[in-house]
Amino acid sequence: xxxxxxxxxxxxxxxxxxxxxxxxxxxxxxxxxxxxxxxxxxxxxxxxxxxxxxxxxxxxxxxxxxxxxxxxxxxxxxxxxxxxxxxxxxxxxxxxxxxxxxxxxxxxxxxxxxxxxxxxxxxxxxxxxxxxxxxxxxxxxxxxxxxxxxxxxxxxxxxxxxxxxxxxxxxxxxxxxxxxxxxxxxxxxxxxxxxxxxxxxxxxxxxxxxxxxxxxxxxxxxxxxxxxxxxxxxxxxxxxxxxxxxxxxxxxxxxxxxxxxxxxxxxxxxxxxxxxxxxxxxxxxxxxxxxxxxxxxxxxxxxxxxxxxxxxxxxxxxxxxxxxxxxxxxxxxxxxxxxxxxxxxxxxxxxxxxxxxxxxxx
Numbered sequence: 001x002x003x004x005x006x007x008x009x010x011x012x013x014x015x016x017x018x019x020x021x022x023x024x025x026x027x028x029x030x031x032x033x034x035x036x037x038x039x040x041x042x043x044x045x046x047x048x049x050x051x052x053x054x055x056x057x058x059x060x061x062x063x064x065x066x067x068x069x070x071x072x073x074x075x076x077x078x079x080x081x082x083x084x085x086x087x088x089x090x091x092x093x094x095x096x097x098x099x100x101x102x103x104x105x106x107x108x109x110x111x112x113x114x115x116x117x118x119x120x121x122x123x124x125x126x127x128x129x130x131x132x133x134x135x136x137x138x139x140x141x142x143x144x145x146x147x148x149x150x151x152x153x154x155x156x157x158x159x160x161x162x163x164x165x166x167x168x169x170x171x172x173x174x175x176x177x178x179x180x181x182x183x184x185x186x187x188x189x190x191x192x193x194x195x196x197x198x199x200x201x202x203x204x205x206x207x208x209x210x211x212x213x214x215x216x217x218x219x220x221x222x223x224x225x226x227x228x229x230x231x232x233x234x235x236x237x238x239x240x241x242x243x244x245x246x247x248x249x250x251x252x253x254x255x256x257x258x259x260x261x262x263x264x265x266x267x268x269x270x271x272x273x274x275x276x277x278x279x280x281x282x283x284x285x286x287x288x289x290x291x292x293x294x295x296x297x298x299x300x301x302x303x304x305x306x307x308x309x310x311x312x313x314x315x316x317x318x319x320x321x322x323x324x325x326x327x328x329x330x331x332x333x334x335x336x337x338x339x340x341x342x343x344x345x346x347x348x349x350x351x352x353x354x355x356x357x358x359x360x361x362x
Contacts, residue, residue, distance in 0.1 A: 039158070045105075046151045049144050052098050056141055059091050095138075102144070103136050184349050191346050198335060208334050209325050220321035227313040235309050253292035257285045 061067055062083055071080040106129070114122045126133045131146035156168075197203045212219065323330070 039155075042151045042155060046148055046155070048098070049148045049151075052095065053141070053145060053148070055091055056095060059088060063088060095141075099136060099138065099141075102132070106132055106136065187349050188346060191342055191349075195339065195342060198338065201331075204335050205326065205331060207338075208331055211334075212325055216321050220317050223320050224313055224317035227317060228310070232309050232313055235312075249293040249296035252296045253289035256288040256292040259288070261285055 062080065067080060068077075071077045110125045113119060113125050119125060119128065131143045134140045135143035135147065198207070325331075
């Protein structure tokens with residue numbers, strides 16, 4: 001028998017707080033649905049501006065002296081004259097009415113922006129839409145193309161295919177080509193100017209000094225890291241009875257042994273001792289050899305412990321980092337390194353990346 005205290009409403013599972021947060025985040029991440037009226041208006045304006053610019057371009061071409069020359073060459077002067085007499089003035093009148101419409105439409109949108117407080121100040125609208133303001137002038141009607149591009153981009157972001165995809169790829173390719181060539185020219189000019197400045201000794205010395213001064217701590221840290229990694233292990237090997245340490249100890253021992261053997265006063269006094277003098281001399285030389293080895297091992301153990309080696313590495317790195325930069329050999333070395341880096345960078349910039357793209361196969 002079911003419990004009468006329970007109801008169907010209590011049996012249903014309630015969403016957890018995490019699920020509510022996830023659903024709210026997904027709703028916020030979704031783009032807002034486009035306004036159908038505004039979308040239709042953008043499409044109409046895009047078509048109207050495209051048609052207007054098309055007729056303006058055709059009219060400008062047909063009214064030019066170039067068209068007259070071509071018409072005379074093709075023997076179609078009568079047809080061109082008919083257009084210039086019959087259709088030119090109506091097209092200009094229609095273009096004037098369209099300009100009036102654009103001015104009115106711009107003022108209406110400005111008033112709507114002020115009412116809805118779209119911008120921080122009411123007078124920001126003409127600055128944001130400067131291309132539309134300037135495009136209202138007949139001499140600058142070509143700027144209306146900017147508005148057509150803006151509307152087309154907005155429609156493309158909403159998922160509407162304004163242009164065929166191959167056209168979009170080609171447009172992007174040529175834009176990237178133009179930007180790459182312009183940026184390459186600017187960078188190459190800057191590199192050449194910088195190279196010319198490096199030929200000046202004062203400029204080069206000032207550059208080296210300022211560079212080292214700004215990065216002195218990093219230079220010291222890098223040198224210390226290299227010394228700890230490469231030099232310190234080799235010095236630590238000398239502290240034990242390694243091959244290098246044994247070689248040094250043996251050499252010092254032989255040096256002391258030779259010193260005792262080549263001391264004539266010691267030999268003369270030992271020969272005064274009958275029978276045992278030569279034996280004492282031989283034992284004394286052997287003891288000197290052992291003393292030399294033990295001294296080397298003892299010095300290595302005391303002077304080459306980890307703390308003293310690390311302190312030595314720190315002192316060496318600090319000294320190198322604070323070296324006097326007014327040195328001809330150092331300036332030449334650093335300037336050559338900078339010049340080689342600039343040459344490599346310049347060679348990389350000169351590579352035209354757009355020639356290696358798949359767009360060339362289209």
